[in-house]
Amino acid sequence: MIDELNLLVERVVGPVRASRATKGKMRAELLSHVATVFEEELARLGDERLALERTAQRFGNPADLTAGLQGTISLGGHMAWLGDQFFGNIMMNHNRIYNFLLGTLSLWVLGGMWPLLLLLQMPPDARPRMHLPDWSLPYLAVINMIYLVAMIVTLISRLAHPTIGKRLTTAMNMLFLIGPPFGTVLGIYGFWKVDKDFKRAAAVS
Amino acid sequence: MKAIHGDKLRGHLESLILSTLEGGEAHGLEILRRLEEAGCGLLRLKEGSLYPALYRLEAAGEVSADWEAEAHGRRGARRRLYHLTTKGKRKLASGRVEWRQFAKIIGGILGAPA
Numbered sequence: 001m002i003d004e005l006n007l008l009v010e011r012v013v014g015p016v017r018a019s020r021a022t023k024g025k026m027r028a029e030l031l032s033h034v035a036t037v038f039e040e041e042l043a044r045l046g047d048e049r050l051a052l053e054r055t056a057q058r059f060g061n062p063a064d065l066t067a068g069l070q071g072t073i074s075l076g077g078h079m080a081w082l083g084d085q086f087f088g089n090i091m092m093n094h095n096r097i098y099n100f101l102l103g104t105l106s107l108w109v110l111g112g113m114w115p116l117l118l119l120l121q122m123p124p125d126a127r128p129r130m131h132l133p134d135w136s137l138p139y140l141a142v143i144n145m146i147y148l149v150a151m152i153v154t155l156i157s158r159l160a161h162p163t164i165g166k167r168l169t170t171a172m173n174m175l176f177l178i179g180p181p182f183g184t185v186l187g188i189y190g191f192w193k194v195d196k197d198f199k200r201a202a203a204v205s
Numbered sequence: 206m207k208a209i210h211g212d213k214l215r216g217h218l219e220s221l222i223l224s225t226l227e228g229g230e231a232h233g234l235e236i237l238r239r240l241e242e243a244g245c246g247l248l249r250l251k252e253g254s255l256y257p258a259l260y261r262l263e264a265a266g267e268v269s270a271d272w273e274a275e276a277h278g279r280r281g282a283r284r285r286l287y288h289l290t291t292k293g294k295r296k297l298a299s300g301r302v303e304w305r306q307f308a309k310i311i312g313g314i315l316g317a318p319a
Contacts, residue, residue: 026256033233059253065256
């Protein structure tokens with residue numbers, strides 16, 4: 001019966017936009033309340049089903065109670081809820097973290113391409129002094145371009161078509177391993193943590 | 206006498222809660238019991254609606270709350286005990302003055318002075 005009581009409380013507290021801590025406090029307090037009321041009603045009526053119905057009736061309409069609780073949440077509480085949504089639902093998922101890092105790295109490589117292309121368009125004697133030999137610049141530009149295209153294609157397919165995206169991610173991770181330092185780190189992270197839900201789903205089926 | 210439902214208590218619930226806490230600290234269900242007793246069983250409040258009012262009072266510093274040290278009941282639920290703060294006592298005093306004025310004015314209009 002505790003599951004039904006939890007459900008009763010969850011219907012009220014679940015939709016409230018507040019921090020996890022605040023909602024946890026509300027859940028605990030309201031569960032304590034309905035559990036006590038349920039015990040009272042069970043002792044009076046002697047039937048669990050009837051006692052549960054009566055408890056829900058005494059507790060009130062869930063939508064009204066949710067609205068009431070929501071009204072007690074300050075602006076700071078709303079901001080904490082947004083933070084929880086972001087860090088709890090988005091950042092705590094390795095697939096999404098990987099997508100985010102892939103997107104960030106793509107932008108970073110794209111940003112690095114412009115100075116490289118500008119250098120290539122300059123006559124060799126007009127280029128500033130660099131540690132890299134002149135002959136390596138076109139190769140460097142091609143390698144960067146390959147990484148950039150591969151990362152963008154992988155990211156788009158991960159978002160649009162996860163099954164194909166997963167295969168491309170494996171290939172991308174291999175390519176990353178030979179691209180130190182950030183690529184190697186992301187490649188290791190990709191092999192270690194990303195797309196594990198595919199393996200779990202395959203094991204279940 | 207007819208029962209008084211929650212919608213008629215709107216605007217007064219917080220003062221009523223503060224008033225029940227004058228009798229000492231209490232958890233939510235105990236506050237409801239005190240209200241029911243004081244209202245001779247005629248106050249009909251949806252029990253869940255007490256908590257938003259309690260949270261508002263707590264946010265305003267008019268009550269403070271602590272979790273009970275020991276679990277209660279067969280299900281081992283812990284309850285929060287609410288206490289009236291000094292600010293809450295002041296709010297209750299001003300709430301009483303406001304209510305007397307309100308009752309006097311409305312009573313005068315209805316031809317039934319308080």
